Amino acid sequence: MLVSAQVSSTQTWSFQDLRGQVDAKDSDDHKLFKRSVRRLSKDPVHLDEELVLGAERRGQDLLAANTTHLDTTLVYTHEARGIKIYERRTNDAVLLHGATSVSGSVDSIMDLFDMGTTDAFEATMRQVLPGLFYEGATIGVAGATNVHWMSLYGEQTSDSVRHDMVFLSCATRYETLRGAAVPTSDVVSAVTHGSLVWHSVPSKNFLPFKARHTQCYRRYISRSGFTVESSDLDENVCRVTFTLELTQVDPSNVPLRHWMEHAVVTALSNLTTQCRSVNLKLVPRSRWTQESKCHLCKKGFNLFHLLRRRHHCRLCGHSICNECSTFVTIESEGMAQKSTRLDSTRSCLLCAFTETPKPHKEHAAIVEDRGSLATTSRSSNEDHRPSRYDLGRKSSHPHMSSSVSSSPRMSFRRSMIQMP
Numbered sequence: 430m431l432v433s434a435q436v437s438s439t440q441t442w443s444f445q446d447l448r449g450q451v452d453a454k455d456s457d458d459h460k461l462f463k464r465s466v467r468r469l470s471k472d473p474v475h476l477d478e479e480l481v482l483g484a485e486r487r488g489q490d491l492l493a494a495n496t497t498h499l500d501t502t503l504v505y506t507h508e509a510r511g512i513k514i515y516e517r518r519t520n521d522a523v524l525l526h527g528a529t530s531v532s533g534s535v536d537s538i539m540d541l542f543d544m545g546t547t548d549a550f551e552a553t554m555r556q557v558l559p560g561l562f563y564e565g566a567t568i569g570v571a572g573a574t575n576v577h578w579m580s581l582y583g584e585q586t587s588d589s590v591r592h593d594m595v596f597l598s599c600a601t602r603y604e605t606l607r608g609a610a611v612p613t614s615d616v617v618s619a620v621t622h623g624s625l626v627w628h629s630v631p632s633k634n635f636l637p638f639k640a641r642h643t644q645c646y647r648r649y650i651s652r653s654g655f656t657v658e659s660s661d662l663d664e665n666v667c668r669v670t671f672t673l674e675l676t677q678v679d680p681s682n683v684p685l686r687h688w689m690e691h692a693v694v695t696a697l698s699n700l701t702t703q704c705r706s707v708n709l710k711l712v713p714r715s716r717w718t719q720e721s722k723c724h725l726c727k728k729g730f731n732l733f734h735l736l737r738r739r740h741h742c743r744l745c746g747h748s749i750c751n752e753c754s755t756f757v758t759i760e761s762e763g764m765a766q767k768s769t770r771l772d773s774t775r776s777c778l779l780c781a782f783t784e785t786p787k788p789h790k791e792h793a794a795i796v797e798d799r800g801s802l803a804t805t806s807r808s809s810n811e812d813h814r815p816s817r818y819d820l821g822r823k824s825s826h827p828h829m830s831s832s833v834s835s836s837p838r839m840s841f842r843r844s845m846i847q848m849p
């Protein structure tokens with residue numbers, strides 16, 4: 430006989446309560462460190478003007494390196510999940526850089542980076558770096574500039590291997606005046622750019638503890654963060670970059686570089702998912718078209734040929750062949766429950782690699798109000814076994830490299846993420 434226990438509200442442990450119980454098993458050094466973090470998260474240090482001005486300058490430098498003064502030392506390596514990946518290695522530093530296009534305005538994207546309090550910071554990082562973020566706190570504040578402590582799971586996802594860092598963040602919006610991006614705090618100004626810079630600061634000024642206290646391996650980030658740039662072609666699409674540079678590291682450390690790439694791809698993929706149009710709906714079966722030829726490559730369908738069978742794009746309803754289709758991941762919220770789930774559904778290549786796919790005018794309809802958000806997944810004829818980091822692969826579809834890639838929307842997408 431199965432018995433389900435009834436738990437009262439007073440018996441339900443919050444996350445903070447659970448942390449307190451875990452603390453009982455920690456070493457004295459670690460408990461001292463955690464108490465200091467909690468104290469600073471409740472009463473953050475007020476940052477001095479010099480640190481704030483330095484953070485603002487670093488934000489402007491980060492934006493310039495991705496817009497007007499492109500960093501030509503970056504080397505393009507590959508594309509993962511529609512994100513162009515670049516890398517730079519020096520004697521004691523490794524930089525990973527990702528660029529993609531994201532639906533939304535500069536303001537709407539920058540609003541996602543709420544880091545002013547510990548609760549807001551943890552919520553933001555769990556959205557941006559799920560699976561990597563362990564815990565963190567905002568320990569210094571001064572307007573849009575904050576100082577944080579953050580710990581991340583390392584190359585091996587276990588409690589015994591974690592990285593941590595003490596760094597400042599500074600979110601800045603810019604308007605364009607006489608062809609130059611100028612910082613603005615005016616709510617009525619036309620914001621065209623945004624930056625969120627991350628840069629390590631001396632921990633002794635905030636948390637003067639060593640590795641035996643933090644139980645983490647200290648990392649140092651430099652000139653890292655996000656940039657957002659609006660498009661002249663589409664006001665609802667922005668070019669977004671994420672730069673992650675670690676200093677005082679061995680550039681030949683391959684697992685570390687893979688971990689950094691995983692962080693870059695994860696951050697930009699999750700931003701894309703969050704910003705994707707919430708009005709995206711699936712086209713019902715009753716509205717699918719019954720065309721005799723593929724909507725993209727125009728080749729006729731053949732029931733007895735595996736690659737020439739008729740499929741349908743769930744985002745526009747058109748008939749497509751196997752070669753011209755892929756799968757997209759739908760993040761949906763059920764009607765009965767508030768939890769989100771991931772579903773894969775077939776899509777034509779045009780809709781899969783377009784920021785805001787739209788159903789065909791004569792066949793558009795709404796199945797159910799699922800609030801679906803789509804991100805590009807693997808091709809229908811690729812291996813669907815999940816890899817450790819799932820960094821994605823390039824599409825090998827011949828039509829993707831010809832007809833679709835030459836379409837106006839695909840040309841726009843390439844122009845949005847073009848880098849040297």
